[in-house]
Every structure is written in structure tokens, then in C-alpha cells.
Amino acid sequence: MPIYTDAKTQRLCNFAAGPAVLPQAVLEKARDDLLNYAGSGMSVLEMSHRSAQFEDIINRAEADLRALYNIPANYKVMFLQGGANLQFGMIPMNLRAKDVPIDVVLTGNWAKAAIKEAKKSGPVNIAATTESSNFNRIPDQSELKLDPKAAYLYFTANETIQGVEWRTEPVPPAGVPLVCDASSDFVSRPLDISKYGLLYAGAQKNAGPAGVAVVILREDLLARVPEGLVSILDYKVMADNKSLYNTPPCFSIYIVGLVARWLLDLGGLAEVAKRNQAKADVIYSVIDGEPGFFKGHAEKGCRSRMNLTFRLPSEDLEKKFIKDAAAEGLLELKGHRSVGGLRASLYNAQPMSAVEALAGFMKDFQKKNG
Amino acid sequence: MPIYTDAKTQRLCNFAAGPAVLPQAVLEKARDDLLNYAGSGMSVLEMSHRSAQFEDIINRAEADLRALYNIPANYKVMFLQGGANLQFGMIPMNLRAKDVPIDVVLTGNWAKAAIKEAKKSGPVNIAATTESSNFNRIPDQSELKLDPKAAYLYFTANETIQGVEWRTEPVPPAGVPLVCDASSDFVSRPLDISKYGLLYAGAQKNAGPAGVAVVILREDLLARVPEGLVSILDYKVMADNKSLYNTPPCFSIYIVGLVARWLLDLGGLAEVAKRNQAKADVIYSVIDGEPGFFKGHAEKGCRSRMNLTFRLPSEDLEKKFIKDAAAEGLLELKGHRSVGGLRASLYNAQPMSAVEALAGFMKDFQKKNG
Numbered sequence: 001m002p003i004y005t006d007a008k009t010q011r012l013c014n015f016a017a018g019p020a021v022l023p024q025a026v027l028e029k030a031r032d033d034l035l036n037y038a039g040s041g042m043s044v045l046e047m048s049h050r051s052a053q054f055e056d057i058i059n060r061a062e063a064d065l066r067a068l069y070n071i072p073a074n075y076k077v078m079f080l081q082g083g084a085n086l087q088f089g090m091i092p093m094n095l096r097a098k099d100v101p102i103d104v105v106l107t108g109n110w111a112k113a114a115i116k117e118a119k120k121s122g123p124v125n126i127a128a129t130t131e132s133s134n135f136n137r138i139p140d141q142s143e144l145k146l147d148p149k150a151a152y153l154y155f156t157a158n159e160t161i162q163g164v165e166w167r168t169e170p171v172p173p174a175g176v177p178l179v180c181d182a183s184s185d186f187v188s189r190p191l192d193i194s195k196y197g198l199l200y201a202g203a204q205k206n207a208g209p210a211g212v213a214v215v216i217l218r219e220d221l222l223a224r225v226p227e228g229l230v231s232i233l234d235y236k237v238m239a240d241n242k243s244l245y246n247t248p249p250c251f252s253i254y255i256v257g258l259v260a261r262w263l264l265d266l267g268g269l270a271e272v273a274k275r276n277q278a279k280a281d282v283i284y285s286v287i288d289g290e291p292g293f294f295k296g297h298a299e300k301g302c303r304s305r306m307n308l309t310f311r312l313p314s315e316d317l318e319k320k321f322i323k324d325a326a327a328e329g330l331l332e333l334k335g336h337r338s339v340g341g342l343r344a345s346l347y348n349a350q351p352m353s354a355v356e357a358l359a360g361f362m363k364d365f366q367k368k369n370g
Numbered sequence: 371m372p373i374y375t376d377a378k379t380q381r382l383c384n385f386a387a388g389p390a391v392l393p394q395a396v397l398e399k400a401r402d403d404l405l406n407y408a409g410s411g412m413s414v415l416e417m418s419h420r421s422a423q424f425e426d427i428i429n430r431a432e433a434d435l436r437a438l439y440n441i442p443a444n445y446k447v448m449f450l451q452g453g454a455n456l457q458f459g460m461i462p463m464n465l466r467a468k469d470v471p472i473d474v475v476l477t478g479n480w481a482k483a484a485i486k487e488a489k490k491s492g493p494v495n496i497a498a499t500t501e502s503s504n505f506n507r508i509p510d511q512s513e514l515k516l517d518p519k520a521a522y523l524y525f526t527a528n529e530t531i532q533g534v535e536w537r538t539e540p541v542p543p544a545g546v547p548l549v550c551d552a553s554s555d556f557v558s559r560p561l562d563i564s565k566y567g568l569l570y571a572g573a574q575k576n577a578g579p580a581g582v583a584v585v586i587l588r589e590d591l592l593a594r595v596p597e598g599l600v601s602i603l604d605y606k607v608m609a610d611n612k613s614l615y616n617t618p619p620c621f622s623i624y625i626v627g628l629v630a631r632w633l634l635d636l637g638g639l640a641e642v643a644k645r646n647q648a649k650a651d652v653i654y655s656v657i658d659g660e661p662g663f664f665k666g667h668a669e670k671g672c673r674s675r676m677n678l679t680f681r682l683p684s685e686d687l688e689k690k691f692i693k694d695a696a697a698e699g700l701l702e703l704k705g706h707r708s709v710g711g712l713r714a715s716l717y718n719a720q721p722m723s724a725v726e727a728l729a730g731f732m733k734d735f736q737k738k739n740g
Contacts, residue, residue: 009405010409011411012411014412017418019415019416019419022415024405036380036381041372041382042382045579046389048386049389049580051386051702081452081453082451083602086603117601209415209416209620210419210619210620211582211622230458231455231487232456232459246454246455248581250579251580251622252619252622332421
């Protein structure tokens with residue numbers, strides 16, 4: 001019999017890297033309101049984005065994200081379509097003048113993807129790279145070759161595929177804005193937003209379902225936006241219209257709002273960070289427990305608390321691990337092909353019961369196969 | 371007591387122009403599966419877009435759309451983010467070579483919005499315009515000034531705001547592809563897709579919730595896509611990856627799939643078109659019933675069966691109409707500010723019971739105020 005996180009609904013343990021597990025309480029609320037939201041007589045799926053009810057939904061989602069991160073008043077919060085991939089294009093399109101280079105720290109697949117798109121509109125400097133060790137660590141500040149004339153310094157807070165994370169932000173030269181892809185550790189711990197020029201996240205890991213990206217932008221940077229961009233690719237248009245220039249991804253925004261409210265009700269990001277640390281500790285202590293069987297991909301000081309990547313002694317054992325785990329209801333543990341091995345994603349909504357079930361399975365698997 | 375379309379769930383009559391009413395059976399299915407989709411142990415909101423289950427969802431959605439429209443094999447079907455607004459930018463970006471003009475028929479706000487974005491990347495010819503009569507009609511083929519060297523001929527199948535629709539497509543010069551914004555009459559009636567180079571629709575009117583656009587593209591046109599576009603703005607990338615280059619808007623695609631299946635189960639587009647005609651007839655016959663009170667905006671031969679626009683003798687009466695209707699559970703009847711007056715949207719999912727309730731209310735309102 002598989003391990004359920006909830007016996008009644010027979011929900012299994014979902015360790016996917018994104019889209020990923022959501023809080024059950026959020027799903028229950030969405031389910032209960034699915035045919036008739038708050039007495040409106042209709043579903044959020046059917047609701048005009050110009051209606052007072054939807055304005056309330058989007059305004060509350062923004063207010064709750066602002067409360068979570070204590071976002072300063074001089075930052076815009078936008079809900080955009082196209083995920084992180086569209087931001088890879090939009091950020092340079094909007095924030096750099098023609099031919100001005102940007103600095104990027106190359107820490108894994110997602111930084112690499114951002115570089116690929118940014119190069120299409122101008123020069124990119126690699127401020128540092130950890131590619132030679134297959135992205136198993138985050139560079140020190142001292143390793144960064146920074147251009148004081150760069151349009152911005154770009155980094156990826158957490159590399160979902162490699163399982164490495166920045167413990168503290170890189171420090172850009174004075175006057176160079178810091179731009180961050182926070183897709184896979186968004187709202188997982190407190191941050192000082194005032195250090196950032198722009199911080200964005202595809203929602204489908206920690207903050208909601210696929211289909212919406214949250215972009216937090218310091219408003220003075222809107223002065224950089226050039227004329228002539230396609231309207232919905234223009235931060236100024238989207239910010240001026242409070243994400244309602246065109247029809248936004250209403251239902252995804254609604255779920256992000258429910259998740260933000262759930263996080264506030266838990267006690268906010270400091271409390272959430274504590275829980276995330278505790279969950280990661282459970283798995284890393286198994287990995288470190290008896291050397292020679294599990295092998296973590298990331299250096300210890302850079303280990304992600306969101307995406308835990310590890311290998312087994314052989315690929316055959318890894319295949320068996322994935323298969324046996326799935327049979328017990330522990331799903332989506334396969335690592336990305338570029339790292340191989342295994343990956344357990346322990347986002348905010350991952351219940352400790354699932355984490356403990358995985359730890360138990362790992363120990364048991366080691367006993368049987370070690 | 372308000373008029374419900376369903377007493378148990380107290381769903382009201384939603385005449386919004388989009389996002390808009392969805393089939394109750396679709397919402398019930400989504401609700402029932404919201405915590406655990408088809409025994410997967412997770413919600414579609416949480417499901418990896420690389421999972422076998424989601425691949426099945428997106429493949430079936432595509433197959434059912436192909437079945438509905440009988441889409442030829444040499445057409446790609448893509449599920450993209452950014453709605454119609456992003457298509458306004460992507461279509462010229464992808465399908466015209468530098469400085470080649472495109473022909474657009476200017477029939478209302480949505481054609482105008484498409485022109486605004488297309489002009490950012492090159493020249494646009496207005497093949498015809500009906501602006502002088504406030505877009506109350508569709509031009510005849512004989513009125514179109516067409517350029518045989520245009521990159522494509524673009525038109526808006528149904529103008530949501532003005533409530534006018536093309537009964538048959540404009541005919542482009544030989545070799546010039548026809549491109550159509552079908553956002554507000556998508557899957558509302560049969561079409562011969564082979565007449566089109568590209569046909570697209572934001573889903574949130576007839577086909578699903580906000581957050582996804584369906585793009586149907588004749589594959590030879592992919593040869594036009596220039597190098598260097600941002601990946602997710604590149605039709606070739608998105609088509610080659612079957613809409614899974616990046617994380618797609620999974621839940622919106624799932625709902626589009628459920629709607630497509632619902633339409634097939636009803637009997638397909640010929641049957642749906644018959645029902646849509648019958649619903650529109652109910653309201654237009656009230657409008658035409660006793661002259662001098664209700665006044666349709668569109669000329670009779672161009673009347674939309676999706677968005678029915680009409681005026682009352684005074685703006686005060688229009689305000690009263692909207693208020694009194696809402697009190698009876700007939701919601702979202704306010705016209706767009708550029709036309710004024712009233713608008714009832716009768717998309718596929720609009721139940722005849724809601725249409726009859728509106729007709730009854732209109733007659734009653736006329737009796738009391740006429």
C-alpha cells in the first residue's frame with residue numbers, strides 16, 4: 001500500500017521540481033469555491049478580470065506577497081505570463097540600453113538558459129562560472145569579475161537542477177542593480193528586497209501553479225524601458241496597468257494569493273524558512289549518515305534546501321530506487337538528465353510526513369542494497 | 371430571489387465577455403479531480419509538465435481540438451501563454467520578413483490593438499476600415515484593398531466589443547496567407563481550417579479559462595521564422611517542442627481539453643453552432659420585437675452570435691437595466707465604454723436557461739420603462 005500524505009484523498013508524496021506540490025488547504029479551498037466563488041455565482045475560472053471580485057483577488061495576492069517579503073513601497077509587483085523563460089527575454093529587453101553588457105553568474109542550467117536569451121539582444125559577461133565542477137557550488141564574492149558599467153548583475157538564487165543555492169546575494173558594484181531569478185526558492189525564506197533591482201519567480205514551485213510569474217521591480221528602473229516594445233512585454237505598460245493591461249492568468253493568480261495567505265497564516269517567511277531547513281536536514285542527514293552509499297551533488301555550504309540532488313553507487317541502483325519509491329507512493333524522484341541521479345524537491349508545501357517517509361525509504365533502501 | 375442557472379450551486383447568469391461562463395459539467399469534473407487527478411495522487415495544479423499524465427492531458431486536448439475543427443495534418447496546434455495580446459506581437463515577429471507590409475482589416479477594438487502592436491515591427495496597411503460608422507459592420511470583399519505582396523492578410527473573426535462578426539472569411543490574394551484572431555468565436559461553429567495560414571484564440575471566451583492561447587499554424591509558415599527570437603516567442607521552438615519547451619500553463623490547458631471533450635460529446639461544432647444561433651435568435655428577436663426601445667449596434671447581416679450589443683433610449687435607462695438585471699442574477703451586461711450601452715455574451719457554455727431569463731427580463735424591462 002502506498003504512503004499517502006492524506007488518507008481521505010489518497011494524495012501521494014510528490015517530490016517534483018515544478019510544477020510541484022501545493023498546500024492541501026489551498027487546494028481544498030479552491031475546490032470548495034470552484035463552482036461558486038464567495039457567493040459571486042461563478043467560478044474564478046469564469047470571472048471577468050475587470051470585475052470587483054477579481055480586483056479584490058489580485059489586490060489581496062499582491063498585498064499578501066508584500067506583507068510576506070516586507071516589499072518596500074517603491075517596488076512594483078507584477079503578475080505576468082510566460083514564466084521565467086519570458087523573463088529571460090524581457091529583462092534585457094527592458095532594462096539594458098543597446099550594446100550595454102550585463103553580468104551573469106553562471107551557476108547551472110537556469111543561469112545558462114537566461115544567458116542564452118540575453119545574448120540575443122546584446123553582450124553578456126560571465127562574471128563567474130562553476131561549470132568545470134558540473135555546477136556543484138556557488139562562487140564566492142571574491143571570484144566574481146564585475147563590470148561597474150554593466151546594465152545589471154544577474155544571478156539565479158537556487159539552481160533547481162543542480163541543487164545549489166546562494167546563501168547570501170552577490171554584491172554588485174555601486175549603482176549596478178541586482179537582478180535575481182528566484183523561481184525555485186521564492187517565498188521560502190526572508191529576503192531584503194531593497195537589495196534587489198528586480199526579483200522574479202515562475203510561480204510553479206513555491207508559490208502556485210504554472211502560468212504566472214511574479215516580478216518585483218524597483219520602480220526607478222522603469223525609466224530604462226525603451227519605446228516600442230510589444231505592450232505586454234513592456235514592464236512600464238504592465239506596471240502602470242497593475243498587471244491588468246490584458247487578461248491576466250486569473251486562476252493562477254488566485255492560487256498564488258491563497259498560497260501567500262497560507263504562508264502568512266503559518267507565521268510568515270521566518271517560520272517557513274525554519275520548517276524548510278528542518279525538512280532539508282532530515283534528508284541531508286540520511287545522505288551524510290553512512291558514507292559511500294548516498295552521495296550529495298552539491299558542496300555542503302551551497303546545498304539547496306529546495307532541491308536535494310544526490311547519487312547512488314550505480315545507475316542501476318538509481319533506477320531501482322526510483323521504481324521502488326514510486327511503488328510506495330514517493331513520486332518524481334528522478335534527477336534531471338544533466339546531473340543524473342536523484343532529486344527530491346522539498347518546497348514550502350511539502351509536508352514533513354512526506355519528507356519523513358522519504359527518509360525512511362532511503363534508509364531502508366540502503367539497508368537492502370548498500 | 372435571483373435567477374440561478376443551477377439551484378444547488380447557486381450559479382448566476384454570467385454574460386461576461388471574457389473570462390466567461392464555462393460548462394458546469396467541466397467545472398464539476400475539475401472540482402472532483404482537484405485534489406487527486408485520475409488516481410495520480412496529485413492535482414493537475416501540481417503535476418510535472420514532463421509527467422506521463424500531463425502529456426496525456428495535453429495530447430488529448432490537442433487531439434480533441436483537431437477532431438472538432440478537423441484540422442489538417444500539416445497544421446501545428448500550440449498552447450501558448452500571453453493571450454491574444456502576445457500574438458499581436460508574435461505573429462508579425464515570426465511571419466513577416468523585415469519591412470514587408472501586412473494587410474489588416476480594421477473592424478473594431480481588437481483589430482486596432484493588433485495593428486498597434488504590428489506597427490512596432492514594420493508597415494501595416496489598412497485593407498479596409500469601418501471606423502466611420504463606429505465599427506457597426508463588416509466590410510464586403512469588394513471593399514478590401516489587398517496587397518498581393520503582403521506578408522499576410524489579418525482579420526478579427528468576431529469583434530467582442532462591437533459585436534460584429536465575419537460570416538465568411540475575407541479572401542486574400544493568391545499566395546498571401548490568411549491570419550485570424552478567433553478569440554471570441556473559437557470553436558463556436560465549423561470552419562475550414564485549410565483556408566487559414568494561422569488562426570489563434572485566447573481561450574478565455576469559448577474554450578477555457580484565461581492564461582492560454584491556442585495557435586493553429588500551417589507548418590510551411592515556420593520557414594519564415596527568423597533567427598534570434600527569444601525562444602518562447604519563436605513559433606518554431608514552441609512547435610518543435612509541442613508546447614513543452616518551457617512549463618506551459620498546465621491547468622488552463624487541462625480545462626481547454628475538458629471543454630473540447632464537452633463540445634465533442636455535444637455533437638461537435640455543427641451542433642454547437644446550431645445552439646449558438648438559437649440562443650442569439652432569442653435575444654435578437656427581443657431587440658427587434660418592438661422598435662424604438664432596444665437598438666442593436668451592429669447591422670443585421672454582421673451581428674455577432676457571441677457578443678450581442680445594444681442600446682436603450684437613454685443612458686439612465688441603461689444604468690437602470692444593468693442594476694436591475696444584476697439584482698435578478700443577470701450579471702456583466704454592461705457594454706464596453708467605446709460602444710456604450712449593453713452587451714450580452716452568449717458563448718458556447720451559456721445555457722439557454724440564462725438566455726431565456728435575459729429575454730424575459732428584457733421584455734419585462736421594456737414593459738415597465740418603454
